[in-house]
Amino acid sequence: MFAKPLIVLASASPRRRELLDQIGVAHRVAAADVDETPLPGEEPEHYVLRLAEAKSWQVWQTAGDALPVLAADTAVVVDGEILGKPRDREHALAMLRRLSGRGHRVLTGVSLRAQQHWRASSDTSVRFRPLSDAEILAYWDSGEPCDKAGAYAIQGRAALFVERIEGSFSGVVGLPLFESAELMRKAGIPLLGGAAAIAGSSHLPVREDGRNIMEPR
Numbered sequence: 001m002f003a004k005p006l007i008v009l010a011s012a013s014p015r016r017r018e019l020l021d022q023i024g025v026a027h028r029v030a031a032a033d034v035d036e037t038p039l040p041g042e043e044p045e046h047y048v049l050r051l052a053e054a055k056s057w058q059v060w061q062t063a064g065d066a067l068p069v070l071a072a073d074t075a076v077v078v079d080g081e082i083l084g085k086p087r088d089r090e091h092a093l094a095m096l097r098r099l100s101g102r103g104h105r106v107l108t109g110v111s112l113r114a115q116q117h118w119r120a121s122s123d124t125s126v127r128f129r130p131l132s133d134a135e136i137l138a139y140w141d142s143g144e145p146c147d148k149a150g151a152y153a154i155q156g157r158a159a160l161f162v163e164r165i166e167g168s169f170s171g172v173v174g175l176p177l178f179e180s181a182e183l184m185r186k187a188g189i190p191l192l193g194g195a196a197a198i199a200g201s202s203h204l205p206v207r208e209d210g211r212n213i214m215e216p217r
């Protein structure tokens with residue numbers, strides 16, 4: 001028997017589903033379809049939060065069953081530039097060559113929408129060892145890069161490239177579980193049998209009026 005869903009996950013990403021399963025949050029899925037083009041000069045944290053909010057809003061408007069809606073967006077950032085999912089093979093190879101032998105950041109924005117709106121983000125530093133061109137080509141052939149931000153999956157074979165990570169592993173995979181759980185507790189969604197809000201948390205609720213509200217935190 002399936003557990004009754006507690007939330008709607010506004011995502012087509014199998015990784016996000018698996019991560020929610022990992023912490024035992026029963027959910028149903030309704031994918032959102034939003035334009036992922038960054039605004040001119042947009043800061044990476046603004047970008048991932050804006051897209052996460054747009055995804056949760058789109059599903060909230062159409063879901064109809066009043067369940068809280070959770071959405072996320074992940075971007076790789078190198079030299080201040082946002083790398084999304086690669087368009088094609090050449091784009092993926094160029095991204096991987098750029099990430100080789102240096103550090104980058106992975107940002108994930110999370111939005112949880114019910115009668116109120118809450119949001120959070122994770123910012124993780126990842127360092128790749130130098131990659132040979134043969135390795136990069138073989139990695140493309142593995143099929144892993146094509147639907148991943150930055151053209152890699154830390155939870156897959158790209159684990160072979162990661163020298164160091166500081167921050168949220170689940171955030172890199174696409175849904176920072178610690179931060180998401182804080183938001184879910186605030187919304188009264190029971191986790192491990194409890195539903196109490198976390199005292200002193202820094203995540204502030206966001207006014208609910210349907211617009212993207214991006215005041216600095």
Ligand SMILES: Cc1cn([C@H]2C[C@H](O)[C@@H](COP(=O)(O)OP(=O)(O)OP(=O)(O)O)O2)c(=O)[nH]c1=O
Nearest residue numbers: 011012013073074148149152153154172173174
């Ligand atoms: C960096 C990295 C990203 N990713 C994935 C997570 C996301 O699925 C994807 C980033 O693209 P997103 O646009 O964040 O998500 P999505 O289009 O896959 O899914 P949806 O919008 O429907 O929720 O990259 C990994 O799986 N592993 C990694 O190591």
